Amino acid sequence: MSSTLLDQIRCNHEEIERLERLVVQDLQTHPSSSKDRLVQGHRIRNTIHSIMRAIEKLVETYEDKDGARDDEIAALGGHTATGVNVYSAFYDRLKEIREYHRKYPSGPLADATADYEALLQVKPVISFSGEEGVGRYLDLHDMYNQYINSKFGDRVEYSAYLDVFSHPEKIPCKLKLSRQYMKYMEALLEYLVNFFQRTEPLQDLDKMLSKVETDFEEQFADGKVIGWESHGQESKLVPSEHTVIDFGYYTTVDELIGVGPEKLKEALGALGLKVGGTLQQRAERLFLIKNTPLEKLDKKHFAKPALKGNQNGDAKAMQGADSSAKQIALTEAKVKKLCNLLDETIERTKQNVVKKQAMTYEEMEEEHKGEEERAEIESDDEEEEGGFYNPLNLPMGVDGKPIPYWLYKLHGLGQKFKCEICRNKIYKGRRAFERHFKESQHQDGMRCLGIPNTKNFNEITSIEEAKELWKRIQERQGVNKWRPEVEEEYEDGDGNVYNKKTYSDLKRQGLI
Numbered sequence: 001m002s003s004t005l006l007d008q009i010r011c012n013h014e015e016i017e018r019l020e021r022l023v024v025q026d027l028q029t030h031p032s033s034s035k036d037r038l039v040q041g042h043r044i045r046n047t048i049h050s051i052m053r054a055i056e057k058l059v060e061t062y063e064d065k066d067g068a069r070d071d072e073i074a075a076l077g078g079h080t081a082t083g084v085n086v087y088s089a090f091y092d093r094l095k096e097i098r099e100y101h102r103k104y105p106s107g108p109l110a111d112a113t114a115d116y117e118a119l120l121q122v123k124p125v126i127s128f129s130g131e132e133g134v135g136r137y138l139d140l141h142d143m144y145n146q147y148i149n150s151k152f153g154d155r156v157e158y159s160a161y162l163d164v165f166s167h168p169e170k171i172p173c174k175l176k177l178s179r180q181y182m183k184y185m186e187a188l189l190e191y192l193v194n195f196f197q198r199t200e201p202l203q204d205l206d207k208m209l210s211k212v213e214t215d216f217e218e219q220f221a222d223g224k225v226i227g228w229e230s231h232g233q234e235s236k237l238v239p240s241e242h243t244v245i246d247f248g249y250y251t252t253v254d255e256l257i258g259v260g261p262e263k264l265k266e267a268l269g270a271l272g273l274k275v276g277g278t279l280q281q282r283a284e285r286l287f288l289i290k291n292t293p294l295e296k297l298d299k300k301h302f303a304k305p306a307l308k309g310n311q312n313g314d315a316k317a318m319q320g321a322d323s324s325a326k327q328i329a330l331t332e333a334k335v336k337k338l339c340n341l342l343d344e345t346i347e348r349t350k351q352n353v354v355k356k357q358a359m360t361y362e363e364m365e366e367e368h369k370g371e372e373e374r375a376e377i378e379s380d381d382e383e384e385e386g387g388f389y390n391p392l393n394l395p396m397g398v399d400g401k402p403i404p405y406w407l408y409k410l411h412g413l414g415q416k417f418k419c420e421i422c423r424n425k426i427y428k429g430r431r432a433f434e435r436h437f438k439e440s441q442h443q444d445g446m447r448c449l450g451i452p453n454t455k456n457f458n459e460i461t462s463i464e465e466a467k468e469l470w471k472r473i474q475e476r477q478g479v480n481k482w483r484p485e486v487e488e489e490y491e492d493g494d495g496n497v498y499n500k501k502t503y504s505d506l507k508r509q510g511l512i
Contacts, residue, residue, distance in 0.1 A: 005069050009061055012054045019051045026120055041201040042124040135199040137349040146184045159353045166339035168332045169226045176328055185331040192338040209334055216333045228329045256283045274303050419461040421445035
């Protein structure tokens with residue numbers, strides 16, 4: 001028996017409320033590091049997507065295009081097409097429910113609290129390349145290779161490319177009207193969108209880019225887009241010989257043949273020239289435009305309907321070229337918007353590249369290992385409820401925060417020493433262990449054992465070992481055995497020195 005529509009509606013509403021409470025509870029937890037913040041953002045975004053899917057199911061059910069929901073509501077009241085009364089409908093439904101539970105016994109009840117804890121511990125998989133450093137830096141090496149190997153780019157260093165890629169308006173407009181530049185800008189936009197979605201999962205990027213498109217339409221129509229002013233209103237009135245093919249890229253007729261017959265035919269028709277002939281003849285005819293103005297060409301090169309036919313072809317070519325230019329300009333506008341949103345990340349990337357240029361390979365490897373250790377052990381020194389994130393229980397420094405991991409390793413605080421004489425107290429690090437032999441707690445322990453705390457007992461932490469050593473010392477000393485009542489010295493207020501027995505007698509008599 002499948003669940004009824006009303007049960008499905010109730011389950012969807014409960015699921016939405018449960019997920020909303022989960023989002024609220026997750027947002028109340030302040031992440032202790034940038035990596036935890038990133039994981040939390042993706043977890044919340046996935047939860048929001050689940051809410052949206054449940055809402056879509058509810059909307060589809062409430063629209064009730066097939067009328068199934070109305071039929072079920074009517075059946076609950078006994079008003080069906082077969083005329084079954086209320087009691088018959090009730091007992092039929094009861095029978096179905098009993099039969100269903102007989103076949104599928106109910107399992108244990110789910111604990112909502114446990115579900116919350118489990119869902120809050122989910123860590124979505126977020127992929128970053130090694131160069132991206134868990135979202136701290138950009139990895140634009142693919143786009144950089146396209147840029148330096150293109151006709152519109154310059155052969156510059158990667159660090160210099162990071163300064164120019166966000167300013168496409170500096171590239172001359174005539175170099176942008178090519179398929180190569182369009183592919184480059186689309187690849188750059190795709191990467192920036194993907195990177196922004198991975199590092200800022202809770203930002204509504206679609207809404208931002210929609211606003212960019214709206215503003216762009218107005219500016220482009222008025223010819224106010226920087227670098228594309230000639231392709232706004234003016235471009236609709238004045239045709240350009242470079243709108244279809246840029247002759248600056250071609251030095252011979254053979255190179256122009258590589259454009260293809262369809263492209264050559266389109267270009268010839270846009271200029272009002274004859275479009276017939278072989279591929280070689282078309283290329284030669286079009287190549288004349290490179291060095292000769294259109295109005296000075298011989299009339300034999302023009303098509304017979306010189307004016308009327310040319311107007312239609314010219315208008316179509318101009319419209320197609322203007323559409324291509326507009327698409328490129330829109331892509332540039334979106335790239336610049338994303339560069340503004342990622343301004344801090346771009347600046348960090350520049351600094352990281354400059355720093356790496358001054359480092360050797362061994363230094364870069366060492367730094368990479370250090371970053372991995374810090375990512376696993378150290379936090380970003382950000383507070384959370386209940387104190388600081390301290391997974392390895394690092395000692396606290398003078399500032400009340402866990403000490404850095406490198407200092408922890410330097411002082412050997414990972415080593416632990418247990419002293420039985422100090423009531424099984426554990427000392428972390430060699431330095432603290434050596435210092436404790438002169439501290440009051442160890443001295444009290446030795447005094448309770450009746451053993452003098454001399455240098456002979458340094459490094460001795462076991463009670464049995466201390467007693468055994470003290471016994472051997474006494475046997476070796478013989479008559480020179482330590483006698484505290486005679487050999488232990490005391491000093492009065494006037495600077496006079498007495499042994500312990502004499503000092504005790506004089507003090508009882510009130511003479512000192």
